[in-house]
Amino acid sequence: xxxxxxxxxxxxxxxxxxxxxxxVEGGILASFDILRLVNELNNEFDIEITPLHIIPENxxxxxxxxxxxQKLQDED
Amino acid sequence: MxxxxxxxxxxxxxxxxxxxxxxxxxSVTFSEFVKECxxxxxxxxxxxxxxxxxxxxxxxxxxxxxxMFGAIYSGNHYVxxxxxxxxxxxxxxYDVAEPVYALIxxxxxELANQLSGKCQNLDITKLLDHKIEEEKLARVxxxxxxxxxxYILFTSGSTGAPKGTAVSHLSVITYMEWYTTALGVSEKTxxxxxxxxxxxxxxxxxxxxxxxxxxxxxxxxxxxxxxxKLVEFLNERKVNMLYWVPSALCIIANTxxxxxxxxxxxxxxxxxxxxxxxxxxxYWRRNLPNVMYANLFGPTETVDICTYYIIDRPFRDxxxxxxGKPCDNVDAFILDENNxxxxxxxxxxxxxxxxxxxxxxYFRNKEKTDLAFVQNPLHNDYPEIVYRTxxxxxxxxxxxxxxxxxxxxxxxxMGYRIELGEIETNASAIENVNIVVCLYDKDEDKIVMIYxxxxxxxxxxxxxxxxxxxxxxxxxxxxxxxxxxxQNGKIDRAYLNKNxxxxxx
Numbered sequence: 001x002x003x004x005x006x007x008x009x010x011x012x013x014x015x016x017x018x019x020x021x022x023x024v025e026g027g028i029l030a031s032f033d034i035l036r037l038v039n040e041l042n043n044e045f046d047i048e049i050t051p052l053h054i055i056p057e058n059x060x061x062x063x064x065x066x067x068x069x070q071k072l073q074d075e076d
Numbered sequence: 077m078x079x080x081x082x083x084x085x086x087x088x089x090x091x092x093x094x095x096x097x098x099x100x101x102x103s104v105t106f107s108e109f110v111k112e113c114x115x116x117x118x119x120x121x122x123x124x125x126x127x128x129x130x131x132x133x134x135x136x137x138x139x140x141x142x143x144m145f146g147a148i149y150s151g152n153h154y155v156x157x158x159x160x161x162x163x164x165x166x167x168x169x170y171d172v173a174e175p176v177y178a179l180i181x182x183x184x185x186e187l188a189n190q191l192s193g194k195c196q197n198l199d200i201t202k203l204l205d206h207k208i209e210e211e212k213l214a215r216v217x218x219x220x221x222x223x224x225x226x227y228i229l230f231t232s233g234s235t236g237a238p239k240g241t242a243v244s245h246l247s248v249i250t251y252m253e254w255y256t257t258a259l260g261v262s263e264k265t266x267x268x269x270x271x272x273x274x275x276x277x278x279x280x281x282x283x284x285x286x287x288x289x290x291x292x293x294x295x296x297x298x299x300x301x302x303x304x305k306l307v308e309f310l311n312e313r314k315v316n317m318l319y320w321v322p323s324a325l326c327i328i329a330n331t332x333x334x335x336x337x338x339x340x341x342x343x344x345x346x347x348x349x350x351x352x353x354x355x356x357x358x359y360w361r362r363n364l365p366n367v368m369y370a371n372l373f374g375p376t377e378t379v380d381i382c383t384y385y386i387i388d389r390p391f392r393d394x395x396x397x398x399x400g401k402p403c404d405n406v407d408a409f410i411l412d413e414n415n416x417x418x419x420x421x422x423x424x425x426x427x428x429x430x431x432x433x434x435x436x437x438y439f440r441n442k443e444k445t446d447l448a449f450v451q452n453p454l455h456n457d458y459p460e461i462v463y464r465t466x467x468x469x470x471x472x473x474x475x476x477x478x479x480x481x482x483x484x485x486x487x488x489x490m491g492y493r494i495e496l497g498e499i500e501t502n503a504s505a506i507e508n509v510n511i512v513v514c515l516y517d518k519d520e521d522k523i524v525m526i527y528x529x530x531x532x533x534x535x536x537x538x539x540x541x542x543x544x545x546x547x548x549x550x551x552x553x554x555x556x557x558x559x560x561x562x563q564n565g566k567i568d569r570a571y572l573n574k575n576x577x578x579x580x581x
Contacts, residue, residue, distance in 0.1 A: 013553055014537035024301070030546060031301035035327050051303045051331045059301075 004066050007040050017062045024056045034059055041065075047072040078222040080245050081148060083252070084110060084286040091263060091289045098313070099137040099294040106289070109142065114213060115206040116146025119198065120177060121216070126151045129228060131175035131195060133159040133184040134273045136294055139200050141282065143179035144227070144273065146203075151216035152176070153225035155240070156274040159183075161545045163190040168237050169230050170195060172440050179203075222246040228439045229276055229376050232486075232498045232548070240439035241276075241376045248279070250432040251379040252287045254403045255280055258384065259346060259370065261317070263289035266341070268315035270295055270324050275492070276376035277348045281319045300324055307337040317344040321491030322352040329356035334363040348372045348381065350488040351479065355393040373399035373479065375493075377448065377463050378433040382406050383477055398476040399469065406431040408477070410469060415453035424470045424480050428453075429463045487516040489523060492547045496523070499550070502543040503527065506536055511559045514550065515573055524576050525550035528559045554579045 008017040011033050023029045029037065037059075038049050047069060058068045077083060084106070092107035104112065120130065130147035132154050134140050140156070147154035155173045157166055170193045179200045180188050188197045226248050228240040255261065261284045269292050271277040285292045293313040299306045306328075309315075318325070325347055328334070345360060345367050352371055361369065374381035385400025402408040410418040410425035418425040430452060437445030452460040468480040486495045496514040503512045508531035515524040527536065533553055540549060556579055562568040 010552070013551075014534055024298075029301075031297055031299075034301040035330065039330060049331075051333045051336045054302055054304070054331065056302060 001062070001066050003044065004041075004062060004069065007037065007044060008062060008065075011037050011040070021061045023061055024059050029059065037065075041069060045069050045073060077249070078245065079148075079217065079220050079224075080226055080248055080283070080286070081113075081145070081217070083249070084145070087286055087289045094263070094289060095291045096285055097138045097141050097292050097294070100296055102138055104138055104142075109145075111208070112142045112204045113146040113149050114208045114210075116142055116179065116200060116203045117149030117213060117216075118209040119203045119206045120147065120150035120152065121209060121212050123176070125176050126216070126219075127224060128152045129155050129173040129175040131155050131157050131170070131173070131178040132273075133157045133178065133180045133188065135159060135181050135183065136272070136297065137181075138294070139181060139204075140273055142204065143200050145286075146179070146200075148226060149213060149216070151220060151224075153227050153242075155228045155230065156272075158272065158274045158545055159187065162542045163187060164543045165238065165545065167191055167193075169240070172237070172240055173228055173230075220245075222249065225436075229274070229279075231276075231376055231493050232495045238498075239441060239444055242436045242439045243379060244436065247379050247433050247435060248283060250405055251279075251381075252283055254405055254433075255381070256284050256288050258386075258403065259344065261288055261290055264316075265290035265344075266314055266316050267292040268295050268310050268313065268318055269293065270300070270318070270320040271349070271491070275349075276380045277319065277321065277491075280348075280380045281317075300327055303328060303331050303333045304337055307333065307339050310339040311341065314341045315339065316341045317346070318342065319346045319348065321349040322347045322356070323350070323491050325352065325360065326356040329359035332359075334359075338363070342367055344368045344370070346370045346372055348374075349491040349493075352397055353393075354391045354395055354397060357387075357397070358391070358393060361387075371397045371399060373477075375463075375465055375467075377435045377465070378406070378429050378431060379435070382427075382429045382431065382433065382465075383408055385476060396478065398472055398474070399479050400476050403431075403433070406433060409454075410471070410477075411453060411464075417454065419471070421471050421473055424468050426483060427465045427467045427469045427477065429465060430460070434461065434463045487518075487523075489516065489521060490547045494523075494548055499523065499525065499540070499544055499548050503536065503540055505543075506531060506539045509536060511567065513559070513567055513569060513572060515569070515576060517552075517576075522551040523548070524552045524554065526554045526556055526559070526572060526576060526579065528556050552576075552580075 005017050088106035088110045093105050095103050096106045096109045130152050132143035134156050144154045175195045178195050178197045180197050222245045226245050228242050230238040230240045267281045369387040372381045372384045383399045383402050385398050407430040411428050412425045437449045448464050449461050452462045466483040469477045472478045499514045508529045509527050510529040512527040560568040560571050
């Protein structure tokens with residue numbers, strides 16, 4: 001989880017990602033941020049996030065993103 | 077024809093009931109569009125103003141377009157405002173353009189009210205049924221000349237103040253002649269619009285709709301984060317032409333989207349605004365082999381484009397795409413440091429443009445205008461203004477131009493033209509920030525800001541967000557106790573460019 005928070009902070013510095021709960025709807029992560037995040041997660045965690053996973057529900061907060069990462073790691 | 081709107085009216089006569097523009101909420105036919113634009117113009121005409129600026133807040137919807145062309149109907153020119161930009165930056169645009177009216181929607185009211193000046197806010201949604209003053213509009217048209225301004229488009233400027241490129245009807249009309257012919261845009265074309273209306277790239281698809289009777293569907297920004305939704309939209313609206321920045325096209329390639337969903341109607345894919353990497357383009361070409369791909373190049377100062385290349389041969393992933401040959405009605409040539417024309421293959425020089433596409437210059441900024449819009453250095457026989465792009469190019473063995481970078485510190489980031497100096501200038505104004513440098517890490521496409529001073533990082537970010545739009549925010553912020561200097565006592569930018577990551581440890 002800490003690794004994820006670090007990545008989030010490099011993509012969008014200055015946001016408290018542990019608390020933020022409306023990353024997509026609240027416009028904290030813009031569309032390009034989300035895609036940059038997907039690339040970084042793929043590289044960092046050696047997973048493959050496909051377009052089928054790139055839906056708003058999976059990116060609404062750090063917890064949801066972390067759940068997605070873990071799910072994809074388990075699938076390997 | 078002398079006025080852009082004459083092309084719109086010709087199209088509206090030919091295809092009155094065809095859809096011109098659509099967003100996710102509503103669509104307008106050509107005849108409805110003319111009516112709504114005239115209604116807005118009639119309201120503006122209640123005050124006796126002519127050849128003034130009308131601000132239009134960009135909400136990525138049909139109303140924004142009605143505002144833009146309504147402003148032109150009233151005999152004035154528009155300035156599109158990024159409605160997600162901080163008030164500080166919009167204020168700077170207001171200070172230069174001095175708009176008389178701002179056409180806004182409800183969601184812009186709070187921001188618009190923060191701005192000072194003589195500008196009066198008008199809610200465009202309440203003007204769409206305004207009484208149309210046909211006689212007054214006819215008189216405006218009679219007086220109009222093709223050298224009137226159509227719009228002023230603001231881009232980033234290095235002194236911290238945005239620069240407004242002033243573009244005439246004539247430039248847009250001659251530009252459209254080339255654009256629609258070269259790319260085969262017709263009444264059958266259905267655009268999926270990606271670029272913001274405050275960005276010069278949007279001029280091409282937006283205006284070509286009016287000129288030939290094409291249709292444009294405005295894609296919501298958020299769809300680019302969720303690619304499946306994006307493809308569903310393209311298929312639903314039967315979009316057959318994309319005029320997008322490479323970042324948007326790369327999203328599709330990087331997520332290997334075509335393994336899951338494919339756009340079914342695409343015939344043409346055109347990219348503009350930054351360098352399209354061949355790795356991602358090859359993904360498109362493999363998956364959609366029968367599509368026409370084109371690489372277009374140009375600045376706001378030549379309406380949108382000055383050279384172009386329709387892709388006709390294979391490229392390796394590690395090759396760069398050429399920016400091609402001059403558009404019809406454009407003379408593009410390369411000058412060396414001594415203003416001598418370069419004709420040899422491979423020799424780098426500055427790209428200079430001679431064409432009716434060339435804008436007048438920067439609004440109320442003679443100093444900046446005189447630097448870039450100059451007497452043709454190749455002769456002194458009669459006054460002829462050419463535009464020095466500041467872009468470095470070279471000729472390749474096919475007789476095409478290859479891009480070789482910016483002459484100054486200007487960068488391209490997420491499709492936007494940014495002068496790092498503008499970010500620096502804004503950041504240096506922050507309390508307790510003493511020295512600040514902005515770099516661009518090209519490999520990672522990141523803006524890096526390095527500063528020295530007592531200010532805390534959080535505070536600096538908070539302040540910078542109030543001053544520059546999101547795409548100009550630094551992606552990496554580094555606080556140093558001592559800025560490195562070179563032997564001349566200047567900040568050692570070359571060192572920082574290479575070694576800034578040292579400071580991250």
